[in-house]
Amino acid sequence: MRVGILTGGGDCPGLNAVIRAIVRKGIMFYGYDCYGIKNGWLGLIEGKIVPLDLNSISGILPRGGTILGTSRTNPFKKENGVEKIFSNMAKFELDALVAIGGEDTLGVAYKLFQQGLKVVGVPKTIDNDLSCTDYTFGFDTAVSIVCEALDRLHTTAEAHHRVMVVEVMGRHAGWIAVMGGLAGGADLILIPEVPFDLDDVCREIQKRRERGKDFSIVVVAEGAQPKENGLITQSEERDPFGHVRLGGIGHYLGREIEKRTGLETRVTVLGHTQRGGSPTAFDRILATRFGIAAIDLVREGKFGMMVSLQGNKIVPVPLEKAVAQLKTVDMELYEIAKVFFG
Ligand code: F6P
Numbered sequence: 117m118r119v120g121i122l123t124g125g126g127d128c129p130g131l132n133a134v135i136r137a138i139v140r141k142g143i144m145f146y147g148y149d150c151y152g153i154k155n156g157w158l159g160l161i162e163g164k165i166v167p168l169d170l171n172s173i174s175g176i177l178p179r180g181g182t183i184l185g186t187s188r189t190n191p192f193k194k195e196n197g198v199e200k201i202f203s204n205m206a207k208f209e210l211d212a213l214v215a216i217g218g219e220d221t222l223g224v225a226y227k228l229f230q231q232g233l234k235v236v237g238v239p240k241t242i243d244n245d246l247s248c249t250d251y252t253f254g255f256d257t258a259v260s261i262v263c264e265a266l267d268r269l270h271t272t273a274e275a276h277h278r279v280m281v282v283e284v285m286g287r288h289a290g291w292i293a294v295m296g297g298l299a300g301g302a303d304l305i306l307i308p309e310v311p312f313d314l315d316d317v318c319r320e321i322q323k324r325r326e327r328g329k330d331f332s333i334v335v336v337a338e339g340a341q342p343k344e345n346g347l348i349t350q351s352e353e354r355d356p357f358g359h360v361r362l363g364g365i366g367h368y369l370g371r372e373i374e375k376r377t378g379l380e381t382r383v384t385v386l387g388h389t390q391r392g393g394s395p396t397a398f399d400r401i402l403a404t405r406f407g408i409a410a411i412d413l414v415r416e417g418k419f420g421m422m423v424s425l426q427g428n429k430i431v432p433v434p435l436e437k438a439v440a441q442l443k444t445v446d447m448e449l450y451e452i453a454k455v456f457f458g
Contacts, residue, residue, distance in 0.1 A: 117148045119414055120165065120210040123182040124156030124189070124221030128240050128254030129395035130403035132176035132183055134216050137407025139173045146415055151210060156217070157224060158189035161200045165208050177400060180393045190356035191224060201228065212414045216240050218252070219439060220357040222422060226435040229420040236413045237422035237435050238406045242391050245289035247443045248433040249424035253403040258285065258390040259295045265386055266300025266333060273331040279321055279373055279381040283366030285390050286337035287359065289444045292390065293337040298453050303332045305453050306369075308339035309444050317369070318376045320458040325379070327458075332379075336369055338362040363387070405430050 142148040154164035191197030212234045215225040218241035225235045239246045244255035273280040286292045290307025297305040348364040370383035409423040409430040421432040
């Protein structure tokens with residue numbers, strides 16, 4: 117059996133741990149030949165496929181990024197993209213594919229499965245917005261980075277009596293903002309799921325001053341929307357999956373808060389630091405469990421499935437269900453965060 121592995125979409129700490137687990141179990145337990153496909157779906161279209169042996173996965177467990185490279189290529193938007201994928205699967209004699217990715221990569225995997233591709237999915241995204249799994253790997257690392265940043269920003273905000281606005285990732289869902297903000301003691305958390313009113317935000321900040329606290333930490337997800345303006349974007353240009361490039365809400369908010377309250381305000385955009393570097397122990401273990409479960413699904417011939425975490429169990433779920441809709445923030449959790457607002 118020859119198994120291809122690809123990583124698609126935005127990178128995420130833990131990708132290498134998944135690759136390592138698939139290759140290790142595939143070779144050592146099942147005697148499979150494993151192949152790495154470079155740069156997501158693009159490598160399968162272009163035929164950029166390399167053998168992966170035990171040496172190629174040695175030492176990669178703690179490494180961020182992906183040894184395979186990634187891209188946001190959508191084969192359905194490329195001329196003959198889908199045909200080239202099937203012809204390269206045949207040319208390189210690949211019997212099965214493991215696709216590691218988020219909503220876009222796994223959405224493509226599902227459509228190709230419907231056309232006959234033998235594919236298994238592994239859920240990846242720092243945003244934690246994939247359905248049918250309690251957590252995706254990479255998310256815990258991102259939350260830890262936000263938490264550490266908030267601890268650091270607290271001391272400088274307090275010393276200068278400032279409002280500190282911290283923009284974090286989260287395109288459609290505010291999981292990183294809520295969990296990072298909870299862990300780091302944010303005074304206000306703004307998320308895409310709940311459009312906000314700027315005057316309410318300023319009122320919360322002022323209420324805190326009246327209570328005698330002369331600094332504030334405001335966490336805002338990049339996809340959070342002010343009621344009066346809608347989504348703030350860096351450019352209108354769309355990627356092959358139709359997403360605009362987000363970013364800018366933090367600076368917009370900072371400017372408005374300073375203007376409306378007269379309080380000195382600073383803005384920190386954590387950006388890609390949330391996606392870089394070494395995965396946490398939690399993410400290394402989750403990614404390893406996902407990789408093992410994925411190669412087991414290949415062995416059992418259970419294609420069109422995605423591995424998922426439910427409670428503390430790794431469970432296969434149909435890709436169709438996983439990509440049907442995004443998993444937005446649990447409002448019960450947001451209510452807990454709100455207890456500490458203002
Ligand atoms: O999809 C994960 C994510 O980290 C989003 O939160 C963010 O909007 C996007 O990726 C950024 O992507 P890029 O790496 O293309 O800037």
